[in-house]
Structure formats: structure tokens, C-alpha cells
Amino acid sequence: MSALRSSAAVSFALVASTAALVACGGAKSPATPATPATPARPVTLDRHAAEESNVNAYVLSDGQGAIVIDATRTPKDGAAIAALLAQRTAGPVTVLITHGHPDHFLGLGALRAALPQARFVVARPEIKADAIGMATWMASQGWLDALPAMKPRTDQHAAGFDYERELEVLTEPRLTLPGGAVLELTTSYPATEAEHMTTAYSPQLNALFTGDLAYQDVHLWLGVGVTRDAARAWQATLDQLAAAWAAKQPIVYPGHGAPTDASVFAADRAYIEEVLAITAAASSDEDAMAKMIARYPGHANRDFLLKMSVANLRTQK
Numbered sequence: 001m002s003a004l005r006s007s008a009a010v011s012f013a014l015v016a017s018t019a020a021l022v023a024c025g026g027a028k029s030p031a032t033p034a035t036p037a038t039p040a041r042p043v044t045l046d047r048h049a050a051e052e053s054n055v056n057a058y059v060l061s062d063g064q065g066a067i068v069i070d071a072t073r074t075p076k077d078g079a080a081i082a083a084l085l086a087q088r089t090a091g092p093v094t095v096l097i098t099h100g101h102p103d104h105f106l107g108l109g110a111l112r113a114a115l116p117q118a119r120f121v122v123a124r125p126e127i128k129a130d131a132i133g134m135a136t137w138m139a140s141q142g143w144l145d146a147l148p149a150m151k152p153r154t155d156q157h158a159a160g161f162d163y164e165r166e167l168e169v170l171t172e173p174r175l176t177l178p179g180g181a182v183l184e185l186t187t188s189y190p191a192t193e194a195e196h197m198t199t200a201y202s203p204q205l206n207a208l209f210t211g212d213l214a215y216q217d218v219h220l221w222l223g224v225g226v227t228r229d230a231a232r233a234w235q236a237t238l239d240q241l242a243a244a245w246a247a248k249q250p251i252v253y254p255g256h257g258a259p260t261d262a263s264v265f266a267a268d269r270a271y272i273e274e275v276l277a278i279t280a281a282a283s284s285d286e287d288a289m290a291k292m293i294a295r296y297p298g299h300a301n302r303d304f305l306l307k308m309s310v311a312n313l314r315t316q317k
């Protein structure tokens with residue numbers, strides 16, 4: 001408990017309220033035997049908010065096991081997720097990587113060290129390929145020199161991470177906790193913030209995990225790899241998400257930043273409109289940075305996310 005409280009993680013727990021459902025059914029027909037499927041065990045949800053990249057990992061647990069959504073970027077954060085898991089369950093753990101960006105998968109090394117039995121999964125083969133491609137490219141650029149254990153394992157670098165073997169591609173669009181609670185996965189998105197993306201929905205918690213399709217009060221990544229066309233596709237995807245989730249009004253758990261609601265889709269759409277217009281018109285990267293900061297004074301991560309986005313979009317004017 002003290003580890004949980006003293007960690008940098010912002011942690012909280014939500015327990016799905018099944019009590020009302022049970023009480024209602026009982027009052028209606030107390031003599032009816034409970035023949036339908038047993039309701040899934042209640043699920044707790046914890047967020048590990050990493051300082052690095054303002055990126056999130058989420059831990060869903062029913063006490064008998066856990067699902068982790070994303071692994072964050074650093075060994076320190078990966079270890080913090082493992083510590084959080086230890087508070088919740090000694091049961092089987094599955095870690096879902098939503099997309100092939102390093103701030104979502106480089107923490108896997110620390111998770112593997114802490115959890116030798118855990119499954120590391122992706123929802124489609126392209127995401128595994130994206131992650132391997134990213135790690136290979138980063139290694140070639142020297143960007144993983146400080147993290148040699150996360151360079152792809154090769155004959156020359158046997159101490160690297162065996163992405164090929166470690167990342168399992170799911171054959172069904174869902175994950176299920178041992179007590180029956182389901183997480184529904186969707187991957188039918190075009191290239192947006194990343195080439196491929198996974199979102200996950202917990203009906204029990206009415207919780208939508210958007211991967212990096214949504215950011216809350218953090219500058220969006222429109223850096224290298226994100227074309228202006230992909231930015232437009234991202235906007236269209238945000239419109240579709242807003243429409244698709246209008247009725248259910250889920251709690252929205254973004255890839256970066258604090259939990260929010262479905263209004264984040266329109267806010268992020270407007271942000272993309274602004275950054276495309278400002279970078280198209282600005283006289284310099286500095287000019288574009290200043291205008292974006294003036295427009296979004298409370299947004300976190302100017303020095304990396306915003307800076308890289310400005311540089312990337314200005315080369316595509």
C-alpha cells in the first residue's frame with residue numbers, strides 16, 4: 001500500500017457497481033434460480049501516469065488476474081506498473097500494447113523482469129510489425145543506446161529484447177479477465193497518430209481506452225511519421241468516435257493526460273485544426289511554437305511533443 005501511495009503514479013480505483021443490478025434482479029423474482037451466466041467479478045482500474053512523455057498505463061484487475069493497457073517508456077515506469085499489479089493480484093497478467101510507439105512499449109523490459117509469466121499481446125499483426133520496425137529504427141539512430149536491453153535481439157546483440165517472440169498477436173478482438181469481465185478491442189482505424197491503433201472498451205466500467213487517438217491537456221503527437229493526410233484522417237476518426245460514443249458517454253481514458261469524457265474528441269479535433277493552420281502560416285518553427293503555446297497555455301509537453309510536431313508539419317507545408 002505504501003508503495004502505491006508513495007509512487008509517482010496517480011492511482012485510483014473504480015469498482016463497477018453490480019450491487020444495484022443484483023438487488024434489482026433479486027427483488028423482482030427472489031425464487032428464480034441464478035441460471036444465467038454468473039456476473040463477472042467487479043473490476044478495479046488504476047492509472048499509472050508516467051512523467052516521461054505524460055503517457056499512461058492502465059491496470060484492470062478482478063483480483064484473480066489483470067490486464068495492463070500499455071507499458072510506458074522507461075524501466076522505472078515499467079517497474080512502477082509491476083508494483084501496482086502486485087497490489088492487485090498474484091494471478092495471470094496480460095499486457096496489451098495499443099500501438100507501435102516507444103512511449104507505449106519500451107517499459108516491457110522491466111515488466112518482463114518482474115513478471116516472467118505475463119503475456120504481452122497486440123491486437124493485430126501490423127502493430128507487432130510497427131513496434132519491431134520502430135525499435136529497429138531507434139536502435140539504428142542510436143536512440144536506444146541508453147536502453148540496450150530494449151534494442152531488438154540479434155545475433156550481434158544477444159542481450160536485446162526478443163520482440164518477435166515476446167509479442168503475441170491476438171486471434172480474437174477481446175481480452176477476458178479470469179472472473180469473466182471482458183475488454184472489447186477495436187483496431188479498424190486508418191493511419192492517424194500511428195500507422196495502426198487499438199482502442200479498448202470495458203462494458204463493466206463503461207470505460208473507453210483510446211490509445212493515442214485521444215490526448216487530454218497534453219500536446220498531440222504530429223511528429224515524424226504523421227503526414228497532413230494522416231492528421232486529417234485522425235480528425236475524421238475523432239468525429240466518428242464522438243458519434244459512436246455519444247449515447248454511452250463512457251469515461252474516456254486517453255493515451256496521454258488525465259481521464260476525461262467524450263468531449264475530448266471534439267477538443268482534440270479542434271487542436272489538430274489549429275496546429276495544421278498555425279504551422280502552415282508560421283514564419284518559423286519558433287513562431288509556430290509561440291502561437292501554439294499562446295493558444296494552449298495549459299497543455300503539457302511543449303519541449304518534445306509540440307516541438308517535434310511543429311518541425312514535422314512545417315516540412316510538409
Ligand SMILES: [Zn+2]
Pocket residue numbers: 055101103104212255256
Ligand atoms: Zn503515445
